[in-house]
Amino acid sequence: MSLRIVVCVKYVPDATGDRKFADDLTVDRDDVDGLLSELDEYAVEQALQIAEEADDAEVTVLTVGPEDAKDALRKALSMGADKAVHVEDDDLHGTDVMGTSLVLAKAIEKTGYDVVIAGMASTDGTMGVLPAILAERLGVPQVTLLSEVSIEDGVVKGRRDGDSASEQLEASLPAVVSVTDQSGEARYPSFKGIMAAKKKPVESLELDDLDIDADEVGLAGAWTAVDSAAERPARTAGTIVKDEGEGGKQLAEFLAGQKFI
Numbered sequence: 309m310s311l312r313i314v315v316c317v318k319y320v321p322d323a324t325g326d327r328k329f330a331d332d333l334t335v336d337r338d339d340v341d342g343l344l345s346e347l348d349e350y351a352v353e354q355a356l357q358i359a360e361e362a363d364d365a366e367v368t369v370l371t372v373g374p375e376d377a378k379d380a381l382r383k384a385l386s387m388g389a390d391k392a393v394h395v396e397d398d399d400l401h402g403t404d405v406m407g408t409s410l411v412l413a414k415a416i417e418k419t420g421y422d423v424v425i426a427g428m429a430s431t432d433g434t435m436g437v438l439p440a441i442l443a444e445r446l447g448v449p450q451v452t453l454l455s456e457v458s459i460e461d462g463v464v465k466g467r468r469d470g471d472s473a474s475e476q477l478e479a480s481l482p483a484v485v486s487v488t489d490q491s492g493e494a495r496y497p498s499f500k501g502i503m504a505a506k507k508k509p510v511e512s513l514e515l516d517d518l519d520i521d522a523d524e525v526g527l528a529g530a531w532t533a534v535d536s537a538a539e540r541p542a543r544t545a546g547t548i549v550k551d552e553g554e555g556g557k558q559l560a561e562f563l564a565g566q567k568f569i
């Protein structure tokens with residue numbers, strides 16, 4: 309039977325662009341360019357490698373996000389994933405990690421899975437907790453933060469590198485896995501892959517399709533609330549020291565004045 313791999317990929321605001329909060333203190337996702345979270349490219353890469361090793365496997369990429377999040381799915385499809393699922397619904401606006409994990413869990417159950425692979429953290433929220441919450445919701449083992457991962461005979465095995473030790477972990481499938489940025493460079497989509505991705509299926513789901521009520525997600529259903537947010541003050545021009553023989557002394561005085569030395 310085919311090994312069903314679901315990869316969770318997030319569409320995030322481009323960190324090199326200007327990012328701001330909307331009036332309701334949610335992240336403004338409308339006026340900024342976005343992209344597939346770079347850390348999720350590692351998850352796609354590991355899924356593709358596992359699929360290549362297996363006799364028969366299917367890789368589905370899944371995102372919860374706005375209309376533009378399809379760009380993240382297309383990128384993953386052009387890397388080599390087989391199909392995509394996009395959960396999009398106006399009522400998702402303001403959903404926190406508890407709501408996001410609920411939506412992902414229901415979509416994964418509907419899609420069918422043997423293993424779920426996620427990134428170590430998104431590059432915007434960076435909580436790094438979603439895979440663990442997801443495993444809890446699905447009621448399956450979690451093997452997180454792996455820098456090496458393989459699947460054989462219904463068992464997922466991997467290595468988690470800590471500061472003082474490396475752990476060898478394993479769990480029977482179905483399971484949730486997350487992989488780090490040390491798991492291996494993600495491949496670039498080839499021209500052939502980009503063209504093929506245009507024809508791969510992208511299934512669109514709304515909350516109704518997943519039997520989720522609007523009040524379980526969104527700002528109303530969030531377990532967390534942002535009370536206030538302020539823009540970081542613009543950077544000042546700084547102090548320019550013109551070296552006319554006294555540059556070193558002036559530099560030392562500046563650092564001492566700031567209590568750096």
Ligand SMILES: Cc1cc2nc3c(=O)[nH]c(=O)nc-3n(C[C@H](O)[C@H](O)[C@H](O)COP(=O)(O)OP(=O)(O)OC[C@H]3O[C@@H](n4cnc5c(N)ncnc54)[C@H](O)[C@@H]3O)c2cc1C
Nearest residue numbers: 316334372402404405426427429430433434435436437438
């Ligand atoms: C349209 C939209 C509006 C949102 N509004 C808010 C808000 O107002 N307040 C708020 O607190 N949160 C909001 N969220 C949720 C938030 O952006 C995160 O998705 C969620 O809180 C998970 O936190 P994280 O990104 O830090 O996850 P992490 O735990 O850092 O992510 C780990 C991994 O989980 C997977 N993952 C995470 N998010 C998604 C996703 N959306 N789709 C697929 N895979 C995913 C990825 O594989 C990622 O590498 C919103 C999300 C969306 C899509």
